Amino acid sequence: MTTTKSTATKSGTSNWSARLNGAFWLALILFAGAGLLVVGKLPPWIIGLVVAAGVALGALLFLLRWLAKRRDPAYSPGRSFGAFALGGALGMVGLASLPVYYLAFWVQSGPTAVPLATLSNGQKTVIFQGMQHIGSEEFYKSVVFDLEQALADGYTLFYEGVTPVDGRPDLTDWFNQTLRGSKQDLSAGYRKMAAQCGLSFQLNYFDAIKADMAIHPSRHITADANFLEMKTEYDRLLREDPAFAAGMAAKAARAKPATSDSGDPFALFLGIVEGATPEQKKLAGIVCRGVLGMAVSGALGEANDPSNHIIVDFRNKTLARFVDESKSEKIYITYGAAHFPGFFAELQQRDPKFAIRSVKGVRPMTLPDEPRLAPSAVSGTTQ
Template sequence: MKTETDPALLPRAILTDGDKTVVFQGMMHVGSERFYKQIVYDAEAALADGYVLYYEGVQPNPEGDAWFSENLAGGGDLATNYKMLGDLCGLQFQLDYFGLLDEDRKVRPESHVTADVDTLRMKEEFDRLMVNDPEFAAGYRPEEQEEDGADAGIAAGIAALDGMTAGQKKLSGYVCRFMMSNAAKGGGEARQIDKVVLDFRNRELVQRILADPHDKIYITYGSNHLKGVLALLQDADAAWRVESVSWIRPLEAPEHLEAEL
């Protein structure tokens, strides 16, 4: 019930420096079908209006994949884990819906940009911090990733599903969506690993934005990147500002209606 009465909201912020416009759509890896359909609709409209789409998604690299899996994906494949989490929560996985843009991607590949770093770049930043940042080296705990609201207990939850009745599965979905809603609202304590998964990737994203010759960019990235990205843009040029912000609800219980004829 808390998810319905006090729902999580994700921002859609329009940023501009007067010459370039960036639409930053905050995202979650798993959410409701209605949320993702709205995002795809907005992305299609942005493409028609001449925007370039930037997608989040750490890219594979043979030299960094094993490190990434062990340190940031709970020893498995991150996409697979999120799909499992979606099944547990009665929610959808975002990449299943971005596939609706594949036809446009084939026609205009230059308008679809995976703007993220790869696993090796993240490993290199991690290694650099372990050597040069005493606070990071002293405070980093490998298990802290498992405490993240989106990843906690995925494997245990999936295993438990096999023995659940339909009623138990429905109840677990309520609990899971409540936990996901709290995670989406943020506000948790900062973790040392955020220097890699947030700060480093924010710097790389902002460098790409500033170097991009296009004057209209539509970004779909985790909402917890927005504040850092805006701050870095303003550090580069004080003219950057928030032109407007609207909000969208990413989590809703699956609709189930009953009636009699």
């Protein structure tokens, strides 16, 4: 009787082991199948590297298994190595695709929306449209439509744009090399990035309101600092803020010599994308959109860059000053989305009566080949 029960127990354990083993391989195959949707579109040499890395990982795990089971007469090293090599290859194909799926998540569900906020102090109404330098065509068309409507409603338009100083090209060079770390023209870099990522560059869509700029220049204000003002503030911080001085010194020590591409995190990426197949460019578009979305949300850690004291904080103060000193009672601002929190804080310091009356988030990007719809609000609050 005891022998029968023992046999039945072993049989039951064996059945459960076989079921779990089968479920594991089914899950692994499905995981690899999802990964193949991404990895299979890459160049053959990259696919080969992924598979080779998986086999190498499987071999390492096999070695550990072999050391533990080598004295077991029922253990088959050859079959075991084959299983580990196959499992490693399948697993690596799935793992290699995860970054792309994760970045796609950032585009669709991550905190990548830019703000469209209405502020008021009871006398002035200020609309802040957060911008992104490159984005989907529909986003920019929607913004331009809103700007034209704002002009019709009597708003003064405030634009972002650091202005050069006549006769001082050295200041532009200083800005590019010291704060940006690149000699490459900023707009040219964005245009190239937009072309390779399947997106659009924001300045391409403002031609529609240039006619009104010529007729009513007082209604179109570049509400930003110039390079001399930024250099003056930079020198002041070097003298008065030891932490800022140390941060800039460390940044300079880490920086490579400024060339046409240095400081541009997309330079190598864009070089790889050139000449890619349509499917590969679609993947590149997802990666590009995801990285941009993370940059907008601050997930890449750019907030720790000491240059932001000038590029962001000082310009927030400048924008708040423009708004506070403006005689216009209705102002529509188009500015980088990252500026909004700091700008609003600076504006409240100048006039505590300013409050957010409404705010919603608008997504400036969609995944490649999605239906072309106008951007929609993803969140909204009213205060």
